[in-house]
Amino acid sequence: MTFGSTAVGPSVGQRWRTARWVILALVAITAVSAATALLTGARPGARMDPRSTSPDGALALVSLLRDAGxxxxxxxxxxxxxxxxxxxxxxxxxETYLLVDDDALRRLSAIPGDRLVVEPVSRAREALADGLDVGPDTSFGGDPDCDLRAAERAGRTRLDTAVTYVAKGLEIKGADVTRCYGGAVARYTRDGRTVTAVGSGDFMLNADLAKEGNAALAMNLVGSRERVVWYTPTLVEGDSDASASITDLIPDWVTWVVAQLCLAVLLTALWRGRRVGPLVAEDLPVVVRASETVEGRGRLYRSRRARDRAADALRTGALNRLLPRLGMxxxxxxxxxxxxxADRIGGDPNAHGHRLFGPAPATDAELVTLAHQxxxxxxxVSQS
Structure with a gap:
């Protein structure tokens, strides 16, 4: 008796042992891809956000600081x-424009440690850097021109326009204000606390950090301590309804711009409002007799004592009728x-020229005589 051979396929267990390695590999690839995308992908955020990789973020500077310990x-x-x-x-x-509550600013001013205030609005500057006043805007860049070590080691920087700061004078006692880059960076020490104000934070952003000495200046200013608290509010701090209004969020220069625009609009309205535009020709609703028109124009000339205009009108009318008859x-x-x-009617040519082209009469009687002449x-001429 001959028995045929029977083919036996792989069992379920064998299939699972083979497939699980494929599944584990796919899971590992997916996890690595997700982690890579999370770590290297763009992370948007607010301006000066230490976690943002956007051009306006500050992750690059924060990463350099952490690498430096x-x-x-x-x-x-x-x-x-x-x-x-x-x-x-x-x-x-x-981002101090989000600090709108006086109580929040008082709490921040009571926090211990040194301060670096970047582009402070007026309320924040008065609370956190009360030793400084705002000066004129300047072009932030070039040599530091000061004895501040952080700026001297950084050297030249390259930035755009920035707000400058000056000392308040007698209001800041026991403080020596050091101004660098034309006042765009100002620092003073009082009560054991070092306060630094920067009129523009562009040199700390991801987009501008690599320009000239921007990175060195940012590292020297922010890395002056081994522990840094980077405060970038994402929401309005404090009760804005109780102690602040919309004007607290508007920079000081906006008020002057709006005032100038209002003045320009007012002057434009006055300028354009005085213009009545060109005259529009319209048909008269009634026919006015020529004698009435002549009489009315004569009265206007008389009321204004415009004997010269009246004489010119008389002579122009007479010449317009005479010249065709004379062939001229x-x-x-x-x-x-x-x-x-003179050849046509006789008389002295000079006398006729005086009557037709002479000066304007000096009196009303002379004007009447000229009209008769x-x-x-x-x-x-018409009868000759």
Missing amino acids: VEVIEADRLADVERNARPDTLVVFT NATTAPSAVARAV LDDIERQ
């Missing part, structure tokens, strides 16, 4: 700053017209 604590709430700040800590204040036109010389009139000349 500086402990950087990211804080986006006031409570986080109060919890992590110590006397040996540097607190970096950014408007380009004919006055002397030739006077001789032609012109009428007489025109009548004689």
